[in-house]
Amino acid sequence: MTQILRRLGSHRQRGQIIIMVALSVMVMFAVTGLAVDVGRLYVARAELSRAVDSAALSGVLELPDQDAACDKANGYFLENEPEGQPDCDATEENKLTVTGSKTIDMFFLGVVGIDEQTVSAKAVAGFGNLKIDAYMAIDATGSMGADPCNAPQNNDGCPIKEAKAAAQDFADILLGSGAAGIQVGIGPFRGCYNPPRRENNCVPPGSMVADLTNNDGLINGKISSIQAQGGTGTNICLGLLKGEEIMFGPNGQEGSDVRRYLILLSDGDNTYNNDAYGNGEPPTACRPTSTPQNSDQHVDSACRAAQTRERQLDTKTKALRDEMKALGVEIFVVGFGVCGNANAYSCDLGTIGSAAHDNTADRNLLKCLASSSAGTNDHYYEVETAEDLPAVFQTIAQQIAHRLIE
Secondary structure (H helix, E strand, O other), rough: OHHHHHHHHHHHHHHHHHHHHHHHHHHHHHHHHHHHHHHHHHHHHHHHHHHHHHHHHHHHHHHHOHHHHHHHHHHHHHHHHOOOOOEEOOOOOOEEEEEEEEEEOOOHHHHHHOEEEEEEEEEEEEEOOOOEEEEEEEEOHHHHOOOOOOOOOOOOHHHHHHHHHHHHHHHHHOOOOOOOOEEEEEEEEOOOOOOOOOOOOOEEEEHHHEEEOOHHHHHHHHHHHOOOOOOOOOOOOHHHHHHHHHHOOOOOOOOOEEEEEEEEEOOOOOEEEEHHHOOOOOOOHOOOOOOOOOOOOOOOOOOOEOOOHHHHHHHHHHHHHHHHHHHHHHEEEEEEOOOOOOOOOOHHHHHOOOOEEHHHHOOOOOOOOOOOOOOOOOOOOEEEEEEHHHHHHHHHHHHHHEEEOO
């Protein structure tokens, strides 16, 4: 009888163990399922957040056209999240709100009756609260005032006229927002400035160069006075140097929250003319390293193999670009009248200052000056006609002014 009772007790214990194991397996299954499905929800939420961020930043560039802004934002969202549902609101001035949602099927939690879950995300893009100092360096050499320009350089299609319209659009977008802490400056560049060089064809800063200001009328007045003039060559390095001088000068804002931008319009062709040399010659930062008292063999804008001092100026331009980027300056470049054919190649720093032909050297210099992400040209724009300049400057202004604010 005792043995029978012992066997019965043993069977009961084994049954209890089996039940406990089964319950444990179910608990572990539920915990594992919860971890897997919650992890999937987390990943889906992160992907959705990136999609609405990108959609908002993309769409806000179309403001103040609300319909165009939402069409672009919704389209961009669906490219990244084809199974998602976007919702766009552009009714607030200078602000675009994009909300996105999508439903995720549950793999494991369906066992306990949770078949699906919806995740959502929201992004708001608009004028941010950071301080902005932006400077435009505009090519004002002879080629910008050549055919098809009339004598006053004020006819449609004239490069310098279209460049001035582009600069005014840029200033109006940034300064017309009414946002605090935004300043704009402008200066044309040629082969020299007067002073320090006492040459009639050098850029006269008093009438054409504007220090950083939030006064839109003042900026537009300076822009209106800009004229294209040949005779001193082209020194892109000087254009950057003037921008650095102004952005870090007395009117430059201070603080870790200041964002500094330089927008350069150029054909990328440094041409050195000895009219830029002499008493008050260009600073050594932008002066050829040898025989600066001599002109290059050719100082026009025709495409040809790089000249001696041109190569030296290219190298110094690149060195100044490195210095400015180290100081936190973000550079946008607009190429106009660039030698050769447009291409998708990104910057090749190793060929700057080489004897490469202008067909490749000029465009590469411009791409390398731009603060593009590695392997891209996202800060470099190139236009075929002067009439395209205003639209590009508007796009850059929108990129600078608008950011994620929620």
